[in-house]
């Protein structure tokens with residue numbers, strides 16, 4: 499049996515390091531340790547728990563150069579982005595925990611001679627299973643609310659990025675009491691055993707395919723589930739859109755993180771009246787993008803995480819070209835480990851690249867004749883994570899018809915305040931973020947007393 503999980507630099511295939519795979523037989527006892535630790539952890543006040551989190555976040559910040567480098571080498575994004583992700587988590591920790599604190603405060607109600615308390619109590623042990631594309635943030639976004647609410651956590655990070663996950667957990671464990679945050683290493687096998695173990699909650703970020711498997715294995719004991727899944731996000735560019743801004747957004751959103759982003763623009767639907775001008779802009783802007791490894795200061799598109807993922811992207815590009823798509827940038831030929839920024843037009847609804855999540859630096863343009871056709875095409879998918887619309891006169895009318903959890907109007911998704919990170923349709927199940935999202939890490943309990 500394989501003893502170690504080896505981590506590779508995706509830009510050259512060199513070994514970065516290794517961790518011991520957790521034997522599946524150890525996962526049950528690890529969950530039991532988490533349960534024992536939770537008995538004490540839940541007794542602390544929320545402020546005491548936030549104080550632990552704050553001290554750990556300070557250590558994270560102090561190690562951000564070293565950890566940013568590790569994150570970049572292991573995942574492939576450039577150093578500024580790697581360090582930015584670490585610093586983002588450090589800066590966010592207490593802020594997020596304080597939002598959770600507000601959301602889970604006991605509410606008191608009075609009426610008809612009865613005093614009622616609505617409490618938000620800890621659930622117990624949370625299993626958190628995460629992907630590789632934002633290897634620290636995706637774990638952190640679940641771990642902080644789970645811990646703040648008084649739960650303990652067992653993290654199963656992606657097999658592609660175990661080292662940065664191990665480093666994150668090690669830092670937190672310099673501060674947290676023993677057993678409050680533990681890690682299990684391995685692939686889908688360990689993930690599945692964790693979902694079948696005696697955890698009370700599963701927080702999952704990953705593909706739709708694995709999300710469905712998790713729902714099945716969690717059903718036996720009706721575990722609480724929050725799942726943030728894949729997307730195939732549309733961008734609609736209406737006839738009266740600011741072409742320059744829309745094209746700039748399309749490029750940034752298609753190529754960020756080498757396209758390995760759940761809310762990447764995967765399908766660009768553009769009004770045929772402005773399509774030519776828009777495509778010229780895309781072609782021009784695509785020249786600002788360059789592939790390179792994490793330490794290359796002039797690159798903004800890193801390698802693809804592994805061969806399987808790169809082969810999938812190539813298959814989709816080649817199938818689209820075979821079926822008549824026109825290449826405006828990039829195309830069929832790419833150096834090992836990378837995909838050049840690629841812009842394709844003439845994409846049709848029967849192409850794989852249109853129907854499936856690509857997760858690569860490819861911008862795909864489809865022209866439409868009417869806004870009704872654009873809405874139909876945008877929504878003709880089982881995914882519903884994000885959607886963006888650029889335009890003026892009808893922009894809100896079109897945006898309101900998007901079947902997506904997060905919608906952007908003349909900008910990307912995401913905005914002001916404590917709002918959920920949420921997918922509609924088969925892009926998610928439950929959500930985190932926002933008062934309602936924070937409460938998913940708790941058991942609501944109503945206690946009523948006759949006055």
Ligand code: NAD
Nearest residue numbers: 628629630655656685686689690704705708726727728760
């Ligand atoms: P993945 O679904 O292949 O794997 C995610 C995690 O699940 C890994 O840790 C993996 O080991 C584990 N896993 C695999 N099989 C399992 C099983 N049967 N039971 C339990 N766990 C199992 O996804 P990935 O390739 O790591 O990440 C890319 C996907 O994640 C994309 O689809 C992307 O859109 C999605 N994603 C979504 C969001 C979001 O917020 N909605 C954010 C980031 C990534």
